[in-house]
Amino acid sequence: MTATAIDSSMTFNYIKKTEDANQLATYKKMPLAVERGQGSWVWTSAGEKYLDLYGGHAVCGTGHSHPHVVKAIKEQAERVLFYSNLVYSDIRARAAAKLVSLAPDELTKAFFCSSGTEANENAMRMARMATGRQKIVSFSGGFHGRTADSISATFLGKYRKLGEPNVPHHFEAEFGSIESIRAVIDGDTAGVIVEPIQSMAGVREAPAGFFSELRSVCEQHGAVLIFDEVQTGVGRVGSWFFAGSEFAGGVVPDVVTLAKSLGSGVPVGACLVNDRVSSEIRENDLGTTFGGGMIAMAAVLATLEAIEADGMIENAANAEAYLRKALEEVKGVAAVHGKGCLVGIEFDGPCLPVYARLLEQKIITGTSSNPAVLRLLPPLCVTQEELATFVEAIG
Ligand SMILES: Cc1ncc(COP(=O)(O)O)c(C=O)c1O
Known part of the structure; x- marks a missing residue:
């Protein structure tokens, strides 16, 4: 008996169709199938690389698949x-x-x-x-x-x-x-x-x-x-x-x-x-x-x-400090809320178009029940370079 193998020939459309046909549609899913993850990054079935600033739904605090x-x-x-x-x-x-x-x-x-x-x-x-x-x-x-x-x-x-x-x-x-x-x-x-x-x-x-x-x-x-x-x-x-x-x-x-x-x-x-x-x-x-x-x-x-x-607690605090400073000058950002790697970026309009444009640029973020607030819950090991990619994209 073999374990269920990941069939790399499965296209996204096939995965989506099969999942949609067999699973209750309770979540609005992003149009991607995650196949592999490492640190702040995930790779899709189509071989594309995404920066995951939503940390696998606030779960992957140590980053994706931390070796330890x-x-x-x-x-x-x-x-x-x-x-x-x-x-x-x-x-x-x-x-x-x-x-x-x-x-x-x-x-x-x-x-x-x-x-x-x-x-x-x-x-x-x-x-x-x-x-x-x-x-x-x-x-x-x-x-x-x-x-x-x-x-x-x-x-x-x-x-x-x-x-x-x-x-x-x-x-x-x-x-x-x-x-x-x-x-x-x-x-x-x-x-x-x-x-x-x-x-x-x-x-x-x-x-x-x-x-x-x-x-x-x-x-x-x-x-x-x-x-x-x-x-x-x-x-x-x-x-x-x-x-x-x-x-x-x-x-x-x-x-x-x-x-x-x-x-x-x-x-x-x-x-x-x-x-x-x-x-x-x-x-x-x-x-x-x-x-x-x-x-x-x-x-x-x-x-x-x-x-x-890995000193991730200090890193989480530094991530917040970095983001607060870097977002100061960004047009459209009204306020930054939160602590460490739980950050809410409040825009002076709805955040949904920002979320969608970021996703097109292969950056995963999250929304919230406040239409103006985009949420970041990155892994606690997120680097300043990775955050800089986000700040540049948002700019
Ligand atoms: C603050 C808080 N409490 C409780 C829960 C429920 O956790 P779970 O989905 O693991 O049941 C969540 C989930 O998002 C949460 O954010």
Whole structure:
């Protein structure tokens, strides 16, 4: 028996036709089939090379197919592909220890799952378990995923409606407004979930001081504070996590959720929790078959090691500084938002024509729910030369 071979004779039209005929049309796809990737670049079935400043949908933080991550996955696959949390595993032990060691000191335990929405579902469940309450407060503009509880916490455009009937006990506050959160939070509130930089909403940031005030309001009411760091975590903002960083005013929440770039492309999510929350979670309270599987754990460990060894966190911070400076003089750019390798470029008109022209020039970027904001989520190893190619194209 042979493994499914990549047939390089497959034309794009054949791939597109076959995929469109057999897969639900849920995404508006770019007119290209990715066959190979390396660093910030992908190659298509037609042999064309694209600069990927969308980082494989914010997933390939270490770049496409980072050699250290590929090697770790290959080696692990030859040892054992999978066993669940019903057994101990050396690779799980090492991945969990590494992740916890990089997290702010207060976050002492990891719970592994397989996606961002699953991490958020579990985080909200933990908040309910830790408090014995039901109410969850989240913010306008935040995106937390597409499963029942996460989509009910998502007050962004069409998304919440897609999840109807929504889970009860979800309430909305205005992002960045402490008065608004004060008006909604009360003694029945189990948790508050916040996307610290609202990526999908157009890379929206909260005013300085918001997180410290949010922390103290949550403490005052005994509510669990959750940072959804599915996008901002794992080095993307130029620090390992938004939690505990200078951007958060040093605030560390009770729970941080992660996914996207945590496994460099292998599906994995995680909740990092503090002692207050972990002390309320008992055997069989939470679970998932795939969470903590060996391949995912090999990918997590290697991802964290690669980010560290290659100095990618510093590189992400430098990328932001470079882009901000380089875009200052570019006509049509009204503002630059975000941190590190999570950048929103606001134009003084719609960004869609810019996105389309860049794609024609073989540069992949992303749009957002704000029609004026183009999103860049490049690999954390993106070089200034690669960014210069983008700046030149945009100019
Ligand atoms: C901030 C944030 N939270 C949660 C999710 C959901 O993650 P997933 O698609 O892995 O379920 C996303 C996905 O885009 C996200 O950006």
